[in-house]
Amino acid sequence: MPELSVIVHGPNTQDHLTGLLASLCSPTALAASGTSPSPDIEVIVAAVGDWARETAERHTPDVQVLPLPDGTSDAAARVAGADLATGRWLHFVPAKDGLPPGGPRTVAEHLARLPDTVDVLLLDHVRSTWHSSGLPSPDGPLLVRAGRADLALDDCARLLRLTPLLGTRVLRAAFWRTHRTRLTAAGAPDGTPFDEPYAARAALLLADRVACLPRVAHEERRLRPAALPPVTPEQRYALVEHYEALLGLAGDRPAVHDVLYELMVGDCLRAFARGGMPEPVAREFFRRASLAAVRHRPEGHRNPVGLEGVRRSLLEEGAYTRYRALRAAHRTRRAAGSAARTGGRRLGTLLGDHHYRRALRRPVDPELAVFSAYWNRGVACNPAAIAAALAELAPWIHPVWVVTAHHAALLPPGTDHVVPGTRRYGEVLATAKYLVNNVNFPDTVVKRPDAVHLQTHHGTPLKRMGVDQMPFPAAARGLDFQALLERVDKWDYSLSGNSHTTRMWQRAYPSRHVSLDYGYPRNDVYYTAGADDVRAIRARLGIAPGRRAVLYAPTHRDYEAGWVPHLDLAALADRLGEETVLLVRGHYFYDGGAGTAGSTSPLTSLRRGGRGARIVDVSSYDPVEDLCLAADLLVTDYSSIMFDYANLDRPLVIHADDWDVYRQTRGVYFDLTAEAPGPVARTQEELTGILTTDAWRDASAAKARAVFRRRFCEYDDGRAAERVVRRVFLGQDEESLPPVLPLEERTPAPDPEEASS
Structure with missing residues (x-):
């Protein structure tokens, strides 16, 4: 019988479970042999x-897996686990939280020395948020x-004043049963935000004896409130039920x-002060909290002096209107001081946005859509494909593109557009x-309640994105990041x-947006283009029939000032011979030329050297x-173009000459060299x-490509744009959308050899 059973429970929220299990199964968590889990855990x-x-x-x-369906509550998952x-003690760890290296072993060794009279062992913990980690808790001194x-x-x-986390309580298995x-x-309806705090405090109340281990053995990860589902009225009232x-x-x-x-009254007042409750809910919450405060008031209890005492007295009296007036007066005093400090700066901002602010008072136009791509560079990427489908499926909705001058x-001729900074730009x-947008609109754009923001993104993430860039100085x-998340909070759909x-968007952009798992609309063309299209494109590029075209598309590197060539393209072209043409695509961060802004493209000298027929700059x-x-075929390094190109089921080659530097400076989500x-x-x-x-293009390459396609071309089947338009613009439910075709039933566009036959 193991000494300790660590029961990890819940969904893989924002990918935190990945790190938790990696630490649990690391060599420091295993037996001395390093080959099998400790028999004590x-x-x-x-x-x-x-x-x-x-x-x-x-x-x-190393772990036993108990699959549970989506939607299973934390309480039900704990029971099932x-x-x-089979351990003598149970440690419940939410999947979003963490454990320090070696923590379970330290706990197991301490448990083995406890007398049989102890039912609960209390642990210290640290706290982490999206922007900080390892913050000490107030529990240690206690x-x-x-x-x-x-x-x-x-x-x-x-x-009882310890932070109410079940992860900081280790329960004797017999006590749990x-x-x-x-x-x-009991006391906390299953699935409410107070389920875990109730269980954590109930464990202390029910235990005959407890013991303390003032060692950090748990990490509480606090999710952004903006990433959590909205709190229902019943869940707010459950706080009072929890304490009763x-x-x-x-x-x-x-x-x-x-x-x-004391805990109940303080928590109820804090919950009320945070706001966010609609008026009827706030009034009912105050009424319930007031009744509980009077019903359970200890004999001889005296409220503290000062403002806090006034608040508690008003709560006991049920004086909702007077309490709200007190809060409003206090907030007004604070707001006045803040306005005086920032008034000048804010006045300048408001004057600059005069037309935009005035337009915000007008009704939202249900037949107007604003599109932008790559920081206002033009009609491109997923927004362009969505706009094209919109013209076909909902032509009454008028698109306006935001582009720089x-x-x-x-x-394209006839494209309605606005330029940032103009009066019409603010109005639309x-x-x-x-x-x-496939990036973000400016910070000053207001999210109106009846407007819909669709974030299309512009690639599949290999490199770290969003808040995951924070540990990497070159990328960050x-x-x-606070401003970034405020922009993310405006998204309705991702x-x-x-x-x-x-999964990576959930962890990189923790917010409440809805994920549309529909595929990338820009990739629809890979299933709708025919042989004529392929031949016409090659003709425009000057690629003669029968010649092999190698597309070389390197990505941007945060640790390089501009495009530093990682290949000697002239030497490569010479080795590949006359029958191969290199199409070289520089990253768009270099302003469309394969070099930094205002600099000479590294390809210029190659063209002047007479190799223009074999090296073509298509940046x-x-x-x-x-x-x-x-x-x-495609040759790339770490560019997300590889994920899109894989839809064509054509050969890909990875040139990873600086992989170690890239992953250390930028951070990556998986090892490309092992899963290429x-x-x-x-x-x-x-x-x-x-x-x-x-x-x-041999059998080994085809096998690797097949595995890659199954993982990363999951939803792309040629109808992604249609699904987006029907769901977002036409309001159709998920069940009525075109289902995603299985990979084996999809037919990509013909390759050049097929197209020429």
């Missing part, structure tokens, strides 16, 4: 949903002061009752029903091409999808060897 994962199950199964046999446990290893709660009632019902359903049930468990124990009463001259942003340089992307050619359709879509070259010589033999 077992790990059970009550995995809620497919993502949690898949994540947990990667760690078998405990039913499988645990140290408690001192003894075996004590009754009545003798140390202040332990005896009180399971009272530790789960706990006070019922306290029974005739004056010291315990007094502490719980420089890019306006390059727009203020009144459009739909705002579609100049980024304001588009995804595969479940990997969905300014749009759309990039045409280049993919024209190419026989084809052969991987670490040097130019290796790349040349691949391209001058059949290695680029």
Whole structure:
């Protein structure tokens, strides 16, 4: 029988479960041999949903996996996990939280020394948020002061003031089995935000004896409130029910009752002060809290002096209107001071946005949609594909594109557009029903309640994105992550091409937006283009029939000032011969030329050297999808173009000469060199060897590509744009949308060889 059962439970929220299981199954968590889990510790994962199950199964046999359906509550998952446990003690760890390296072993060793009279071991913890980690909790000093290893709660009632986290309580298995019902359903409706705090405090109230271990053995990860589902009225009222049930468990124990009463009144007042409750809900919450405060008021209890005492007295009196007036007066005083400090700056901002602010008072136009792509560079990417489908399926909705003055001259004829800073620009942003972008609109854009913001993104993430860039200085340089998340909070929908992307967007952009797992509309063309299209594109690019076209598309590197060539293209072209043409696509961060702004393109000298027929700079050619359709194979490094190109089921080769530097400076979500879509070259010589033999298209390359396509081309089937328009613009429900075709039933566009036959 193991000493300790660690029961990890819940969904893989924002991918936190991945890190938790990695730490649990690391060598420091294993036995001294390093080859098998410690016999004193077992790990059970009550995995809620497919993502949690898949994540947990990667760690078998070190963990036991109990799959549970999506929507299973934390309380139900804890019960299910405990039913499988065989340890003498149970440690419940939410999947979103963490454990320090070696923490379970330290806990197990301490448990083995406890007397049989102890039911609950209390642990210290640290706190983490999206922007900080390892913050000390206030519990440490309280645990140290408690001192003894075996004590009754009545003798140390202040332990109820410990942060109510079940992860900081380790329960004797026999104790759990005896009180399971009272530790789960009673007092906190299953699934409410107060379910875990109720269980954490109920465990102390029900225990005969408790012990303390003032060592950090748990990490509480606090999710952004903006990433959590809206709190329902019933969930708000459950806070009062939570405390009334706990006070019922306290029974005739004056010291315990007094502490719980103080906690209840303080928590209710804080919940009310935070606001966010609609008026009828706020009034009813105040009424219920007032009744509970009077009903459970200890005999001889006296409120503190000062403002806090006034608040508590008004609560006991049920004086809702006077309490609101007191809060309003206090807020007015604070707001006046703040306005005086920032008035000048805000006045300038408001004057600059005069037309936009005035337009915000006009009704939203349900037939107006604003589109933008790549920081206002023109009609491109997912927004362009959505706009095209919109013209076909909902032609009454008028699209307006936001473009810079420089890019306006390059727009397709007849494209209605606005330039940032103009009067009409502010008007359309203020009144459009739909705002579609593959990056973000400016911080000053207001999210109107009846407007719809669709974030389409512009790639599948290999590199770290959003708040995941914070630990990487080269990637995080100049980024304001708080401002970023405020922009993210305006999203209603976030588009995804595969479940990997969905999961990474959840962790990189923690907010409440709805994920549309529909595929990327820009990739529809890879299933709708025909042989005529492929031939026409190659003809425009000057690629003669029968010549092999290699598309080389390197990505941007945060640690380089501009495009630093990682290949000697002249030497490569010479080695590949006359029958191969290199299409070289520089990253769009370099302003359409394969070099930094204002600099000479590294390709210029090659063209002057007479190799123009074999090396073609297509950095300014749009759309990039045409280049993919024209190419026989793609050579890239870490660019997300590889995920799009994989839809064509054509050969891909990875040139990863600086992989170690790239992943250390930018951060990545998976090891591309181990999970590549084809052969991987670490040097130019290796790349040349691949391209001058059949290695680029042999059976091994095809097998790697098939695995890659199954993972990353999950939702792309040629109808992504239609699904987006029907769901977002026409309001159709999920069941009525075109289903995603299985991969084996899709037919990509013909490759150049097929198109020429």
